[in-house]
Amino acid sequence: xxxxxxxxxxxxxxxxxxxxxxxxxxxxxxxxxxxxxxxxxxxxxxxxxxxxxxxxxxxxxxxxxxxxxxxxxxxxxxxxxxxxxxxxxxxxxxxxxxxxxxxxxxxxxxxxxxxxxxxxxxxxxxxxxxxxxxxxxxxxxxxxxxxxxxxxxxxxxxxxxxxxxxxxxxxxxxxxxxxxxxxxxxxxxxxxxxxxxxxxxxxxxxxxxxxxxxxxxx
Numbered sequence: 001x002x003x004x005x006x007x008x009x010x011x012x013x014x015x016x017x018x019x020x021x022x023x024x025x026x027x028x029x030x031x032x033x034x035x036x037x038x039x040x041x042x043x044x045x046x047x048x049x050x051x052x053x054x055x056x057x058x059x060x061x062x063x064x065x066x067x068x069x070x071x072x073x074x075x076x077x078x079x080x081x082x083x084x085x086x087x088x089x090x091x092x093x094x095x096x097x098x099x100x101x102x103x104x105x106x107x108x109x110x111x112x113x114x115x116x117x118x119x120x121x122x123x124x125x126x127x128x129x130x131x132x133x134x135x136x137x138x139x140x141x142x143x144x145x146x147x148x149x150x151x152x153x154x155x156x157x158x159x160x161x162x163x164x165x166x167x168x169x170x171x172x173x174x175x176x177x178x179x180x181x182x183x184x185x186x187x188x189x190x191x192x193x194x195x196x197x198x199x200x201x202x203x204x205x206x207x208x209x210x211x212x213x214x215x216x217x218x
Contacts (some may be wrong), residue, residue: 001110002110003106003107003112003113003130004015004130004132005110005113006092006111006112007092007112007113007114007131007132007133008110009112009199010072010090010091010092010112010114010129010133011026011133011161011183012110013045013070013091014045014070014092014163014184015142015183015184015185017044017045017070017184017215018177018183018184018185018215018218019043019045019173019185019187019190019211019214020045020046020047020048020072020163020184020185020186020187021034021038021043021045021186021187021190021191021208021211022046022048022049022067022074022165022186022187022190022191023046023047023048023049023191023196024049024052024191024193024196025048025049025052025054025055025058025191025195025196026052028054028057028058028061029086030196030197030199031048031054031058031061031062032058032061032062032065033201034046034191034196034201034204035058035062035065035066035069035071035140036066036094037073037201037204037205037208038066038208039066039068040122041205041208041212042212043146043190043208043211043212043215044068044069044070044122045069045070045071045072045184046062046069046070046071046072047072047073047094047139047165047186048062048071048072048073048074048090048203049074049075049076050073050074050075050076050077050081050084050085051074051075054201055073055085055142056084056085056088057088059071059073059085059088059089059090060088060089063088063089063090064089065191069088070091070092070133071089071091072090072091072092072093072094073085073086073088073090073092073093073094074093074094074095074186075095075096076093076094076095076102076113077095077096077099077102078099078101078102079101079102079141080140082102082105082106082109082111082113083105083109086109086111091112092106092112092113092114093106093111093112093113093114094113094114094115094116094135094163094165094186095113095114095116096116096135096137096138097115097116097117097122098115098116098117098122098126099115100125100129102115103115103126103129103130103131104129104178107129107130107216112133113131114131114133114134114135114136114163115131115134116125116135116137117134117136117137118136118137118138118142118143118147118150118151119151120151120154123151123155123160127158127160132158132159132160132161133160133161133163134160134161134162135162135163135164135165135186136148136151136162136163136164136165137164137165137166138166138167139164139166139167139168139176139185140166140167140172141164141166141167142166144172144175145168145172145175145176145179148162148164148176148179148182149179152179152181156181161181161182161183162181162182162183163182163183163184163185163186164176164182164185164186165185165186165188166169166186166188167188168185168186168187168188169189170189170207170210170211170214172188173185173211173214174218175212177215177218178218187211189207190203190204190207190208190211192204209214
């Protein structure tokens, strides 16, 4: 399947899920516990970031144990990590910024990949390489809803889609999700490192339940 078609599939799948937990996980056991909560609560996606050495192993293990979860890899900063993520079973990958080398490798291998952008110039460079699914990062710090609406406006006719991440909360997520070109939002509030490392999984479960209710009411 082509790069374009795989990205279209990601857009279709994430468009049903709406809120994608963004997880920084330090070990497989805690990673699987969070994935278990997501599976049970029916928030069936996660972006597992490559900020830790455990990311690849967690994606591999969770893909096998929770096949209903639509798992992606985040913070993909180089070609090596791109391949590691997809070899482990990631369905998609995203990055905080626009790295042409990584984008070209993703296109060549038909890996569904969304580079991060926050300016029109970055968006146009990404589109030139074939990307129509982009991560808007850091969403709130870069201007929030007003900024992404302005960024989308000149490109609406091209069918460009976004997943904003960074500073999004249960309180402001709906403001983003009301925008037609936004497929989903990245939810960093759903798996805070302090809760995961402290074993406070009940709090994570409660936050996930609120997120499920939020998306179901859209």
